[in-house]
Amino acid sequence: xxxxxxxxxxxxxxxxxxxxxxxxxxxxxxxxxxxxxxxxxxxxxxxxxxxxxxxxxxxxxxxxxxxxxxxxxxxxxxxxxxxxxxxxxxxxxxxxxxxxxxxxxxxxxxxxxxxxxxxxxxxxxxxxxxxxxxxxxxxxxxxxxxxxxxxxxxxxxxxxxxxxxxxxxxxxxxxxxxxxxxxxxxxxxxxxxxxxxxxxxxxxxxxxxxxxxxxxxxxxxxxxxxxxxxxxxxxxxxxxxxx
Ligand code: IPE
Ligand code: IPE
Ligand code: MG
Numbered sequence: 001x002x003x004x005x006x007x008x009x010x011x012x013x014x015x016x017x018x019x020x021x022x023x024x025x026x027x028x029x030x031x032x033x034x035x036x037x038x039x040x041x042x043x044x045x046x047x048x049x050x051x052x053x054x055x056x057x058x059x060x061x062x063x064x065x066x067x068x069x070x071x072x073x074x075x076x077x078x079x080x081x082x083x084x085x086x087x088x089x090x091x092x093x094x095x096x097x098x099x100x101x102x103x104x105x106x107x108x109x110x111x112x113x114x115x116x117x118x119x120x121x122x123x124x125x126x127x128x129x130x131x132x133x134x135x136x137x138x139x140x141x142x143x144x145x146x147x148x149x150x151x152x153x154x155x156x157x158x159x160x161x162x163x164x165x166x167x168x169x170x171x172x173x174x175x176x177x178x179x180x181x182x183x184x185x186x187x188x189x190x191x192x193x194x195x196x197x198x199x200x201x202x203x204x205x206x207x208x209x210x211x212x213x214x215x216x217x218x219x220x221x222x223x224x225x226x227x228x229x230x231x232x233x234x235x236x237x238x239x240x241x242x243x
Contacts, residue, residue, distance in 0.1 A: 006226040008058050014233035017186035019063035020056060020225070021208070023200055024049065026192025026216030033216075039083045044218035046091055055222025056137055057102060059229065063182060064139050065109070067200050071146030074115060085120050088143065092123045096130055103136030109178040110145035111153070140179065147202030150178055154203075177203060184208065187232045189225070191217045209235045 024045060031041030049066060056064045069084055076084075092106075099106060106127045124143070154176035158168055174180055184204040190196075193214040197205070211228040213220075236243060 006223065006230045008226065011059060011226060011229050011233065016059050017061060017229065017232055019065065019183050019185045020061055020187045020189065020229075021065040021067070021185040021201060021205070022052060023067045023188070023190040023194075023198060024217040024220070025190060025194055025198075027218060029192060030216040030218040038080060039087075041216075041218055042084060042087055046095075048217050048220040049091075050095065051221045052225055053099070053102075053104065053137070053139060055225040057104075058222065059226070062135075062137055063185075064137060065142055065182075065185065065201070066139065067142045067145065067198075069110070069143045069145070070199055071111065071144060071149050072199060085117055088141075089117075089120045089123045092127045096127045099139065100131050100134065103134045104131060105134040105136075105138045106131045107138060107140045107179065108143050109140050109150070110143045111149055113144065116144055138182070140182065142200065146199045147197075148199060150201075151203055153178075173203070187211060187228060189213060189228045191215050191220055191224075207237065207239050209237065 027041030027045045028038040029041070030044060031038050034040070052066075053064065068088060073084070074081060096106065108124045108128065112121055151173070154173050155168075157176045158172060163172060182204075184206070185201060185208045188197075188200070188205055188208045189211050191213050193212065195212050201208075209232050211231050213224055213228065215224055
């Protein structure tokens with residue numbers, strides 16, 4: 001994609017996506033290019049996250065989901081995993097009041113398993129409680145999140161409730177997802193030039209429009225979001241039908 005030439009006013013004539021989901025990728029490569037530790041790349045990603053949220057508020061996007069840590073990211077070196085846990089905790093502590101003041105409802109999607117430190121879970125709960133009444137936008141952090149794990153959890157919950165086979169359908173599975181009230185993403189943005197889904201929102205993105213941007217996540221700013229929305233507005237969504 002080219003320079004950041006798209007302004008909010010260029011987009012208001014077209015459809016604004018109701019839900020935008022981002023795979024925030026490329027932090028490690030951003031750091032490596034600068035001769036820094038990978039963790040420095042994660043730290044630099046904070047500004048990108050906050051600016052992306054600002055951009056979503058500028059456009060009036062009511063749902064944003066950010067992929068922060070996958071169920072596969074535990075495979076990383078222990079010190080990087082430890083850093084990411086602490087970083088996500090401190091980010092919440094430092095940023096939740098500011099997000100709250102902006103009218104952002106914060107939620108978390110993912111497994112609350114034993115590997116996530118208790119104090120991180122506590123910060124997550126505090127942030128959700130603090131911002132539960134906000135409706136300007138809902139920011140869902142996908143943390144210890146895997147799309148397959150979410151579907152497994154949904155099916156488990158149906159089985160645990162003794163739901164009959166003929167009552168297992170798309171509606172009942174959806175009702176057991178982590179956030180059944182959340183609309184499917186209209187637009188998914190992945191940075192860093194990788195063209196894959198990496199186990200993100202597998203159920204929900206059946207008909208999402210995908211935009212891939214070469215920018216490394218720490219360099220992402222709201223202008224990149226606006227460009228992605230412009231691309232989205234040029235797409236024709238058919239959902240299997242004809243137009
Ligand atoms: C994305 O950046 C952040 C997380 C997955 C937590 P990466 O850490 O994957 O950066 P690259 O892909 O190695 O450059
Ligand atoms: C996806 O990025 C997960 C997050 C951005 C949190 P990864 O960097 O983990 O994905 P792969 O390993 O390149 O597929
Ligand atoms: Mg990566």
